[in-house]
Amino acid sequence: MERSNVDLVDVLAFVRVVETGAFARAADRMKIAKSILSRRVARLEEQLGAKLLTRTARGASPTDIGQAYFERASNILADLEAAQEVVAEAVTQVAGTIRLSAPLSFGTQYLAPALADFAKLHPKVELDVSLEDRKVDLAGGGYDLAIRIGRLADSSLVARRIAPVRALVLASPDYLDRRGRPEKPQDLNGHDLLFYANAGIGQQWRFKIGGQWETVRGPVRLRADNGEMLREAACAGLGILILPSFIASPAIQSGKLEVLLRDYPLDETGLYVVMPPGRATTARVRTLVDFLVQRFGPEPLWDPCWMAGKCER
Numbered sequence: 001m002e003r004s005n006v007d008l009v010d011v012l013a014f015v016r017v018v019e020t021g022a023f024a025r026a027a028d029r030m031k032i033a034k035s036i037l038s039r040r041v042a043r044l045e046e047q048l049g050a051k052l053l054t055r056t057a058r059g060a061s062p063t064d065i066g067q068a069y070f071e072r073a074s075n076i077l078a079d080l081e082a083a084q085e086v087v088a089e090a091v092t093q094v095a096g097t098i099r100l101s102a103p104l105s106f107g108t109q110y111l112a113p114a115l116a117d118f119a120k121l122h123p124k125v126e127l128d129v130s131l132e133d134r135k136v137d138l139a140g141g142g143y144d145l146a147i148r149i150g151r152l153a154d155s156s157l158v159a160r161r162i163a164p165v166r167a168l169v170l171a172s173p174d175y176l177d178r179r180g181r182p183e184k185p186q187d188l189n190g191h192d193l194l195f196y197a198n199a200g201i202g203q204q205w206r207f208k209i210g211g212q213w214e215t216v217r218g219p220v221r222l223r224a225d226n227g228e229m230l231r232e233a234a235c236a237g238l239g240i241l242i243l244p245s246f247i248a249s250p251a252i253q254s255g256k257l258e259v260l261l262r263d264y265p266l267d268e269t270g271l272y273v274v275m276p277p278g279r280a281t282t283a284r285v286r287t288l289v290d291f292l293v294q295r296f297g298p299e300p301l302w303d304p305c306w307m308a309g310k311c312e313r
Contacts, residue, residue: 192239
């Protein structure tokens with residue numbers, strides 16, 4: 001088998017099947033007949049001498065070797081597309097599909113209106129958005145970029161920081177009138193606490209006290225994997241919680257939640273865009289990333305001035 005005989009369109013057909021999970025959806029995306037797409041994938045498997053896809057009544061999924069081939073092939077295709085855009089960028093508009101992933105709460109509250117504005121500015125861009133709190137495999141899932149909140153682990157991904165993400169200790173005035181207002185982190189012992197299930201730190205919070213990080217634990221009244229649910233539980237008087245300011249701001253502004261322990265810093269994390277290396281160079285992805293950085297950074301619009309230390313006196 002001469003590897004040079006592999007048709008790039010056959011490779012693209014295979015990549016689209018993996019990205020969409022079905023031959024029919026891949027054919028629609030490529031705007032070709034399903035039968036033609038199926039023949040192209042079959043020809044690629046024959047030329048490579050390996051089974052790349054497992055076909056079922058519900059769709060198609062890559063085999064182990066198919067997944068490995070997909071991850072390399074999708075990046076190569078993205079690099080090729082970027083190379084074509086370098087040549088044509090001066091005379092072409094930003095166009096094509098951008099597939100992105102983002103956390104649910106941030107996505108619904110802030111990213112959705114931002115993407116709507118971006119789409120108005122670039123009518124030839126097609127947005128394919130997945131909102132979920134788990135971290136997706138960008139290369140394996142065929143994503144162009146993801147919005148991530150927290151600290152980034154070392155990886156081959158290209159990352160760009162957009163803005164800080166600050167956390168707050170919060171409770172409703174009703175709860176605090178009934179149970180008392182903690183003046184220092186140790187006062188949280190004995191209070192009902194509400195925990196974010198995806199934080200990865202168990203049932204504990206860290207505060208900086210006298211230059212040292214100290215851990216606070218307490219009884220769990222509620223644990224949930226969604227920040228908006230926790231916010232509403234706190235507004236209803238169920239207990240004390242820690243939330244990112246972008247989720248908590250509406251309830252703080254309305255007076256439903258009160259900020260506690262302002263003099264004891266919590267971990268500050270960041271809002272990032274991360275991209276596979278091949279995707280980061282495409283014009284449409286660069287344009288969207290620049291738009292998000294300008295929209296949300298360097299100081300996020302949802303933070304009150306006293307949090308960022310920028311209040312006018």
